[in-house]
Amino acid sequence: MSYENLAGRTAVVTGAASGIGEAVAVTLAAEGARVALLARRAERLDAVVEKIVADGGQALAVVADITDDASVEAAVARIHEAYGTVDLVVNNAGVMIPNPIEQAPVDEWQAMIDTNLTGVLRITGAFAGDLGEAAARGGSADLVNISSVAAHLTGFPGFAVYGATKAAVTHLSALLRGEFSPRGVRVTNVEPGVTQTEIASRLDAEGQEAIGGLVEAFGALSPYELADVVAYVASRPAQVNLRQVMVLPTRQV
Ligand SMILES: NC(=O)c1ccc[n+]([C@@H]2O[C@H](COP(=O)([O-])OP(=O)(O)OC[C@H]3O[C@@H](n4cnc5c(N)ncnc54)[C@H](OP(=O)(O)O)[C@@H]3O)[C@@H](O)[C@H]2O)c1
DSSP, X not given: OOOGGGTTXXXXXXXXXXXXXXXXXXXXXXXXXXXXXXXXXXXXXXXXXXXXXXXXXXXXXXEOOTTOHHHHHHHHHHHXXXXXXXXXXXXXXXXXXXXXXXXXXXXXXXXXIIIIIIIHHHHHHHHHHHHHHHHHXXXXXXXXXEOOGGGTOOSOTTOHHHHHHHHHXXXXXXXXXXXXXXXXXXXXXXXXXXBOSGGGXXXXXXXXXXXXXXXXXXXXXXXXXXXXXXXXXXXXXXXXXXXXXXXXXXXXX
């Protein structure tokens, strides 16, 4: 796929050390965007940036923890210094820690809320001014939030809190259009279905079995198939906002 009008854009992708975020960063850079890659693992970010640069792209590794105010403030300063105003923000970083509610693992609930919801808010707030400025200059400006089909799934034991954080992201995306759309900034909520990434490998045996069952039943998307969708929505003419995109393996119901 080729998306000509991504050339010259300045993007920030959170969670770009692996999986969907890595694929989005590589894809946007291949289309000529300058891309700041955020995550906590420096080595992984450096490896992705090296790959992008070796292929002729422009990329910047920014080690940051989206759950931490000071870390995000420093990251924003670094990105502004290197690239100036950002016009495409992809809120992709997320964690999934399935657990039965009766175990009351407050720290795990908090980690998902802090990353999947408050982290998204922190990054959105940090770059809201940039997006408004970019749109005011007459260019495209995009906020793309990576939610999940889990925002809608029921009957999937152990994933209630993860699903609740993603439902919050989906609803937040819709509500944020009230603030961003009048300023010419698009907000797109992307809800992936089963996608082959590291996210499941961090789960305990029970969690891996649950996800393994989904992969067996439905197959799985590749992170680059998700990246293709992000590149597509961000490269439409500026007045076209795909507000909500659910992307599933064809067999996933
Ligand atoms: N895979 C699926 O089936 C699927 C389906 C629907 C939705 N999603 C969503 O897609 C997004 C990407 O997930 P993925 O599947 O690509 O999994 P992944 O490979 O585990 O990617 C998650 C990324 O988020 C980063 N991250 C986590 N916590 C962070 C923090 N506090 N600060 C900064 N970066 C952080 C991780 O890097 P560091 O550890 O280096 O920080 C990693 O690069 C998530 O929001 C996930 O919920 C995935």
